[in-house]
Amino acid sequence: MRILIVHNLLWAHYKASVFQALQNLVDQRNDLSVQVLQIARNERSRAGLETTTDGAPPTYTYNYELLFDRNLEEISFRERARLLLQRARAYKPDVINLTGYYDPAQLLLLLWAKVNGIRVIMQNESTAVDQQRGGLKERIKRWVFSQCDGFFCFGSQAADYVIQLGVSPTKILLRKNAVDNNALRSVYEQTVPFRNQQQQALGLRPNNFVFVGRLIEVKNLPQLLASFTEASKQSKNGADWGVLLLGDGAEQANLTQQIRTLGVAEQVHLLSGRPWFRVPEVLALSNVLVLPSRSEPWGLVVNEAMACGLPVIVSDRCGCAVDLVHNGQNGFVFDPDHPAQLTHRLIQFMDGAIDAKQMGEAAKQFIAPYAPEIVAQEMLDGFIKITN
Template structure:
C-alpha cells in the first residue's frame, strides 16, 4: 500500500509527531510506503512563533516550496502536488480540507485515475457563515471522497450533513505531542513560584495562549475577568497579533488589575508558562478544534472552552474537568470563572480529570487510526 499525504505547513509540530508515528507503523509493514508532501514552510500569521523544527519530522517528506503558504499561487501548488501524485503512484491520497483549489484538483484527478481519496476535516458548521453556493461546492467535493479523518465529533456532524456515510468516518481524534508537552511542563514546575514572583503574578491565574485576533475573543475575556474583581486571581495573556494594542489599551483605560501580557512563544515554550497558571481558557468565537486545549489538559489543567470550539464537545466534561460557555455572553463567562475563584480547591480534581480524558487523544492513537483508515479504503487486510 502506497500512502501519499498532502499537508499545508511543515511548521505544524503536532502533525510532525503524528506523521512520525505513522511512519513507524508503515515501517513495520514492508509492503507499505509513506510520503508526506508539505506544501510550505509556514503561514504568515505564525511567522513570529519560530521557525519550523525539522528535527521533529521523522518521516519521509518533501517540502514543495520553501516559502510561506500565502505566497504560493494556487497554480504552483497544484502543479507540484500533481507532479508528486504521478511520480509516487499512490494507492490512497489524504488531502487536508476541501476549501483549497489545489487540493480539490488533486481530489478530482485521483478520482479520475482510480486512486482512493481521504479528506482530513477540521471544519465544523459553526466555523464561518454558511453561504449557499460555497456549501454546494463543499458538498460536491466531500462526495468525491472515500473516507474522512475528522478532528472531532462536530466535524463528523458537518460531513454527515454533506452526505458522508457513517462507515466513511475513519477518525474522530486530534492530538499533540503529549509526552513532549508534559516533559517541558514538569521541567518548569520547580521554578513556578520564583518565576511568578519575577513576573508579578497573583497567587492564582487563568491563562489564554494563542494569537491575539478578533476571532479569538480575548476582548470579552478581559471584560469578564474585570467583572470578577478578585485580587487573588490574575489573567495571563500569552500571544501577539493584530488586536494586541487594542487589548492593552482596554486594560489601561479601564484599570483592569492582575492582567499580564506575555509575547507569543514558540510551541515548546508555551508549557513553561502554562506551569505558572491554574486554569486554561479558550474563548474563541470560532475554532475548528483548538489544540491548546489538548496541551493544557496534558498538563493536568482544568479548561474553560467556548462552545464554538470543536474540542469543547469532545474534551470538556461539564463540571468534571471544566466548563463550556457562550462566547458572546460575558456574564456567563464571568460566572464560569467565578466557579474556580470561589472554589480553588477543585482545581486539582478537575485537572486530574483532564489528565485522564486526554490519554486517548495521543499521536500514537491518531496514527494507528489513520493507518487503519488507509487499509480500509484500499480494501487491504
C-alpha cells in the first residue's frame, strides 16, 4: 500500500512527530510506503517561530518533500494544484490523506483521486462551535465530505461535527491530536531545577498561571487578566502569584494598557513568542496553564502543558476540553461567558485548596494515550481499513 499525505506547513511540529512515528511503523513492513507533501514552509502569522539561535529543534527524518520554500499565502492555486497533481500521478498512491476541505487545490486532488479509484481520508479539526455554521458553505462541505472514504478528526467534537454533516460514524478513523510529548517533557525536566533562579532573574512571582499562544482577540485574554486581578484580591496568597503571557500578536498593546489600568504590572509579564521546543522553558516557571479562548478547534498547548505535568484550566469552547480535561482530576473546564467561574478556579489554586501536584501527575497519565506513536498506529490502522 502506498500512502500519500498532503499537509500545509512544514513548520507544524505537532504533525512532524506523528509523521515520524508513522514512518517508523511503515519501515517495519515491506508492503507499505509513505510520502508526505508539505505545501509550504510556514504561514505569515507564524513566521520566525520555527528557528532560533539558542538551541535546536528535534530532528525528524520521515519521507517528505517541501513543494514551495515560502509562506503558504504566497502560493497561488495554480501552483499548488499543478505540483500536487504532478506528484500524485508520479507516486501512484492507493490512499491519499488531505489536510482540509478549504483548499481548492486539494479538492481538485480529491476529484482526481475519485476518478482514478484512489481512497481519500480527510483531516478535520473544525467543530460545530468554533465558528458560526450554516448556509452555502455548509452545503458544499456536506458534498465534499460525502466524497471521502474516511476521516482523521482532532478530537470528539471535530468527529461529532463531521457526523452532523451526514458522515457515517464508521468512517471516523481517528479522534485524537498529539504533540511530541517526549521532546517537550525532556526540555521541561532540564529546566525545572533552575526554576527559582530563573524566576528571580526575570522578576517573576514564585507561582504563576501561564497562557501560551497568539495575543489575538479570540484568545479572550482580557477576561483572564480581569479574573486574575479579582482572584489576587480575594486570595490570602494573591501576592505570591503572577500571570505569564507567552506569545506575540495584535492585542499586545491593548493588553499592556489593561495591565497598567488594573494595577498588576508587577504580577503580569508578557514574554515574546518562541519556538515550540522552547515553550517548556516557560512552563517550568509556571504552576497552571490557562486557555480562556472563545473559539479554539483543539488547543495543542493543553497537550504540551499536560505532557510537562501541569494542571490546566480550559474554556469549554476549546475542542480539547472534552477529551483531555477530566474536571477536578487534572484541571477544570469553565464557561467564558461566566467570568466568575474562571475567577473561582484561580482562587482555588492560589489558596492551595487544590492539590496541584496530584493534578499534574494525573495530567501526565491522561495525555499518555495522545502520544505520537499511538496516534500514528491509529492512522495506519485507518489507512489499512479503507484500502481493504
